[in-house]
Amino acid sequence: MTTITGFEVHDVRFPTAAAGDGSDSINRGDYSATYVTLSTDAGVTGTGFTFTNGQGNEITCDCVRALAPLVVGRSIEELTAEPPRALTAHPQLRWIGPEKGALHMATGAVVNAIWDARAKVAGKPMWQLLAELPTDELVSCVDFRHIDDALTPAEAAAILDKGRDGLDDRLAQLRADGFPSYTTSVGWLGYPDDKVRALSRQAYAEGWRAMKMKVGGPIEDDLRRAAIIRAEIGPDSLLMMDANQIWGVDEAIANMTRLAEFDPYWIEEPTHPDDVLGHARIQRAVAPIRVATGEVAANRVIFKQLLQAEAIGVMQVDACRVAGIPEVLAELLLAAKFGVPVCPHAGGVGLCELVQHLAIFDYLRVGTSLDGRMVEYVDHLHEHFTDPVRTRDGRYLVPELPGYSSDLRPESIAEFSFPGGPAWN
Amino acid sequence: MTTITGFEVHDVRFPTAAAGDGSDSINRGDYSATYVTLSTDAGVTGTGFTFTNGQGNEITCDCVRALAPLVVGRSIEELTAEPPRALTAHPQLRWIGPEKGALHMATGAVVNAIWDARAKVAGKPMWQLLAELPTDELVSCVDFRHIDDALTPAEAAAILDKGRDGLDDRLAQLRADGFPSYTTSVGWLGYPDDKVRALSRQAYAEGWRAMKMKVGGPIEDDLRRAAIIRAEIGPDSLLMMDANQIWGVDEAIANMTRLAEFDPYWIEEPTHPDDVLGHARIQRAVAPIRVATGEVAANRVIFKQLLQAEAIGVMQVDACRVAGIPEVLAELLLAAKFGVPVCPHAGGVGLCELVQHLAIFDYLRVGTSLDGRMVEYVDHLHEHFTDPVRTRDGRYLVPELPGYSSDLRPESIAEFSFPGGPAWN
Numbered sequence: 001m002t003t004i005t006g007f008e009v010h011d012v013r014f015p016t017a018a019a020g021d022g023s024d025s026i027n028r029g030d031y032s033a034t035y036v037t038l039s040t041d042a043g044v045t046g047t048g049f050t051f052t053n054g055q056g057n058e059i060t061c062d063c064v065r066a067l068a069p070l071v072v073g074r075s076i077e078e079l080t081a082e083p084p085r086a087l088t089a090h091p092q093l094r095w096i097g098p099e100k101g102a103l104h105m106a107t108g109a110v111v112n113a114i115w116d117a118r119a120k121v122a123g124k125p126m127w128q129l130l131a132e133l134p135t136d137e138l139v140s141c142v143d144f145r146h147i148d149d150a151l152t153p154a155e156a157a158a159i160l161d162k163g164r165d166g167l168d169d170r171l172a173q174l175r176a177d178g179f180p181s182y183t184t185s186v187g188w189l190g191y192p193d194d195k196v197r198a199l200s201r202q203a204y205a206e207g208w209r210a211m212k213m214k215v216g217g218p219i220e221d222d223l224r225r226a227a228i229i230r231a232e233i234g235p236d237s238l239l240m241m242d243a244n245q246i247w248g249v250d251e252a253i254a255n256m257t258r259l260a261e262f263d264p265y266w267i268e269e270p271t272h273p274d275d276v277l278g279h280a281r282i283q284r285a286v287a288p289i290r291v292a293t294g295e296v297a298a299n300r301v302i303f304k305q306l307l308q309a310e311a312i313g314v315m316q317v318d319a320c321r322v323a324g325i326p327e328v329l330a331e332l333l334l335a336a337k338f339g340v341p342v343c344p345h346a347g348g349v350g351l352c353e354l355v356q357h358l359a360i361f362d363y364l365r366v367g368t369s370l371d372g373r374m375v376e377y378v379d380h381l382h383e384h385f386t387d388p389v390r391t392r393d394g395r396y397l398v399p400e401l402p403g404y405s406s407d408l409r410p411e412s413i414a415e416f417s418f419p420g421g422p423a424w425n
Numbered sequence: 426m427t428t429i430t431g432f433e434v435h436d437v438r439f440p441t442a443a444a445g446d447g448s449d450s451i452n453r454g455d456y457s458a459t460y461v462t463l464s465t466d467a468g469v470t471g472t473g474f475t476f477t478n479g480q481g482n483e484i485t486c487d488c489v490r491a492l493a494p495l496v497v498g499r500s501i502e503e504l505t506a507e508p509p510r511a512l513t514a515h516p517q518l519r520w521i522g523p524e525k526g527a528l529h530m531a532t533g534a535v536v537n538a539i540w541d542a543r544a545k546v547a548g549k550p551m552w553q554l555l556a557e558l559p560t561d562e563l564v565s566c567v568d569f570r571h572i573d574d575a576l577t578p579a580e581a582a583a584i585l586d587k588g589r590d591g592l593d594d595r596l597a598q599l600r601a602d603g604f605p606s607y608t609t610s611v612g613w614l615g616y617p618d619d620k621v622r623a624l625s626r627q628a629y630a631e632g633w634r635a636m637k638m639k640v641g642g643p644i645e646d647d648l649r650r651a652a653i654i655r656a657e658i659g660p661d662s663l664l665m666m667d668a669n670q671i672w673g674v675d676e677a678i679a680n681m682t683r684l685a686e687f688d689p690y691w692i693e694e695p696t697h698p699d700d701v702l703g704h705a706r707i708q709r710a711v712a713p714i715r716v717a718t719g720e721v722a723a724n725r726v727i728f729k730q731l732l733q734a735e736a737i738g739v740m741q742v743d744a745c746r747v748a749g750i751p752e753v754l755a756e757l758l759l760a761a762k763f764g765v766p767v768c769p770h771a772g773g774v775g776l777c778e779l780v781q782h783l784a785i786f787d788y789l790r791v792g793t794s795l796d797g798r799m800v801e802y803v804d805h806l807h808e809h810f811t812d813p814v815r816t817r818d819g820r821y822l823v824p825e826l827p828g829y830s831s832d833l834r835p836e837s838i839a840e841f842s843f844p845g846g847p848a849w850n
Binding site for chain 1: 442451452453454455477478479480481483484485487488491514515516517518519520521522523524525526527528529530569570571572573574670673674675696697698699700701702703706721723724726727729730733734
């Protein structure tokens with residue numbers, strides 16, 4: 001047994017807003033992490049974080065201070081053997097969610113730190129820990145409350161059991177070829193046309209054949225930028241579009257009707273993330289263009305409905321907006337049940353580092369297919385992690401170090417701590 | 426013009442958990458308020474709060490500290506003339522919502538304090554300020570983004586224009602008779618059977634003909650308690666049931682099939698508050714029992730969908746979980762458009778004080794009917810307010826003092842401030 005003996009939380013912020021990196025129709029952020037460390041009596045330190053956009057990171061840090069004491073003194077074996085209801089269903093804290101917003105994001109940071117500690121104790125990267133776990137252990141950590149009308153524990157077990165077939169072959173293939181990905185670095189809304197053109201050309205030259213642009217500005221600007229990118233990447237590359245929730249339902253349908261000229265592969269976050277019925281209407285109207293969403297989907301109940309309503313053609317799980325590994329597992333299982341491919345949300349701070357593990361595990365044991373699967377890639381801030389992602393020819397290489405690749409370098413924490421770090425003076 | 430010159434926030438908590446007051450299948454709370462005061466150059470102080478369940482109130486207080494500086498230095502006239510996107514769509518803070526959870530609840534506190542200041546400057550109770558506003562001013566403050574597929578500004582204006590017809594007659598009637606209400610004080614889950622029986626008998630003797638009990642414990646307990654209450658209140662009183670989200674969708678249907686024997690008027694929060702499709706399935710299965718929800722519905726987008734999906738027969742708006750007066754106005758207008766009665770959520774700390782204004786305004790200018798309308802009443806903590814609700818024979822009397830009835834007594838703030846107040850020593 002490994003017992004959690006204490007915690008620390010760090011408010012770490014990178015000053016990205018000034019350059020327009022990450023800018024879109026809704027957000028202009030200083031990419032930030034609410035970074036949690038859990039010390040243990042086994043000597044390993046579990047780390048976890050949730051990604052935020054700058055201001056507000058102090059609030060998710062405060063949420064961690066409310067939640068982390070609930071796990072100190074408990075063992076990681078016990079905590080990972082069941083759904084984290086001590087955190088998600090606390091009889092007082094739950095009220096300021098429930099299971100959504102700042103508190104739920106902080107829950108994700110804490111739960112992921114527990115699981116990171118478990119993977120480090122086991123000496124395995126997270127994808128491997130999960131892929132090798134017995135089916136009943138995986139099923140036991142999932143909270144089926146409020147999703148069992150769509151996925152029962154028995155159905156989940158059947159998916160995970162079936163996922164054992166051919167697992168070794170899939171792993172060998174991944175180690176040889178890497179995991180498919182796409183890049184979002186070409187078309188941030190804050191970039192001028194010349195920069196978009198140059199970045200698109202460069203990405204194509206580097207081997208990328210799937211790229212994402214931001215839309216949701218004036219429609220004439222979106223059309224012009226789409227034309228620039230499509231001209232650079234040719235007719236056979238995939239072009240994804242991302243509206244970051246700015247549109248109303250009718251507006252999304254009208255705008256995508258015009259942007260269809262540039263053959264978008266998907267439209268991401270066409271409207272408000274809570275609007276299941278709206279996404280369903282948009283999906284029916286814009287098909288065969290796929291609707292994609294999930295980076296700010298609050299929890300497994302929202303994902304359940306998006307699938308039940310046939311509202312999405314691509315499911316974009318986020319590693320740390322929901323309550324960590326167990327809730328992401330619920331979402332991967334739901335996607336497998338409904339036959340929708342998962343393309344995790346990444347970028348931000350460290351999201352690429354996390355979701356590579358999820359995508360690999362999904363391929364090995366849950367979804368078991370690469371058809372339509374791609375992990376987002378954004379070329380920012382990887383240098384601050386001790387086990388950064390590695391890519392080759394537009395594909396992620398399999399991470400091999402123990403844990404969830406979530407450790408920030410100590411010198412980066414010191415430099416970018418807010419507001420006291422040198423970067424903020 | 427009245428300019429906001431500063432703000433204060435107080436973490437106020439009442440030790441209610443020990444007595445089992447407010448206990449249900451999910452919550453056992455110390456009823457608390459994140460209490461905001463906005464000073465102005467007109468001399469009036471606007472007050473607003475969001476209700477929380479104890480732990481976590483420090484987090485919503487921190488959210489206020491992030492949000493309130495965004496309105497200091499601005500005028501209440503300017504701030505109430507448009508949707509509060511400075512708070513709800515901040516390019517960095519929005520990420521930790523969006524429009525949900527702790528940040529959105531704090532937004533409600535700040536926005537309501539602005540509107541309270543406006544009502545005080547006008548020298549009118551909130552219901553009157555709103556009922557007398559020109560239609561275009563009411564429409565201008567509503568954020569139609571993400572709901573305009575269900576309600577356009579023109580449709581909203583038509584509802585509000587029509588609401589002028591007969592307004593004076595309805596007001597005279599309310600002043601004579603009061604507003605219908607129901608009591609939730611009889612059946613908290615933490616109360617033993619004898620206490621439930623005694624409180625039901627007492628409430629009936631006091632004139633209450635509509636009462637709510639908590640369900641969601643072991644079903645045999647729920648059945649036994651329902652039998653006790655129904656025996657005390659007779660076949661003609663309304664008995665509402667409230668599961669506080671504990672059930673799954675199939676479980677809710679199965680349990681309500683058994684509880685139907687006691688002729689429930691509605692089942693409130695049968696499942697997870699984000700589960701629009703689940704509520705719709707339950708509503709179809711349990712009709713003619715009405716499904717009611719809303720006290721933790723995150724925002725107008727959730728309410729829009731509940732109405733679009735015909736998932737509810739009763740809409741329970743909350744005054745301060747959403748972004749204050751303008752978002753509640755959006756929800757009242759949506760309910761009117763879809764023909765669903767609004768029965769606001771109350772109880773907690775000061776919620777009765779707030780929602781009486783909303784129900785009266787809804788009757789005067791929006792829904793214009795009392796059919797199926799009742800305001801929740803809980804007999805707790807009113808003594809801490811300077812303008813507490815007044816009831817007679819199970820009906821709310823019309824409040825007549827300027828503002829939103831949201832001022833806490835200074836001595837109550839001092840006594841119950843957390844953690845330093847004498848009540849917590």
